[in-house]
Amino acid sequence: MKRAALALLLLAAGPAVADSNLPPARLAYTQLPNAAQEAQAKALMETLRCLVCQGQSIADSDAEMAGDMRALVRERIARGEQPAAIRSYLIQRYGDYVTYDPPFSWVTAPLWITPLVLLAIGLLLARRLFRKGGA
Template identity: 60%
Template sequence: MRWLVAFSAIMLAAPLQAQSDLPAAEWAYVQLPDPQMEAEARELMLELRCLVCQGQSIADSDAEMAGDMRHLVRERMLAGDSPQEIRAYLVDRYGEWVTYRPPTSSLTLPLYVAPIVLILAGLWLLRGRFRRREKQ
């Protein structure tokens, strides 16, 4: 019975160990002083996927990793990097999965072509079905 209590205590304490005691990055929740630059940064942040949440952009996520990525975007914008350079840096660092708009390549081409082929096949099947009904 003691080992069950000890095991339960360890399992319940594990999520607490995952929480960071570090303060948020400087630019994680602070907007840039230049409104135009902040608008560009915000647009870029909406195109970047949170690596922890996976279904949210870094602009919408409250995960610590998303805050660090927002800080990185704003910091690099202040350093003079363009949004394209920042996106390229993050893609090099985390892979194409980090962006919601991956570049078209031989690997991503089926993702764009398959829906069109499936819709055309469905229309062709429906056409054949309606023709049979008209003949009857």
């Protein structure tokens, strides 16, 4: 009984300790003073996936890691780096999963091919059903 109570306590405490008590990164919630640079940063942040939330972009996520990634993007944009170079850096650091548009490779092939295969199966099934119904 004690072990079960301890396990439940640890499970409940997990989300509470997911973020640290550190203050957010300097540019995590602060826009750049240059509107054009902020627009570039915002556009890039919309294309990058939060690695903690997995369903949100880093622009939309409140996770600490997403804030750190937003700050990194803004800092590099402010230094004059191109969004494509920043994106490449983040992909190199975190892998293809960090982007909503992963490049085609052997690893990501199922992501690109599966919808086409499912569509083809659906069309074949529909064709068979319509042939049986018309006969």
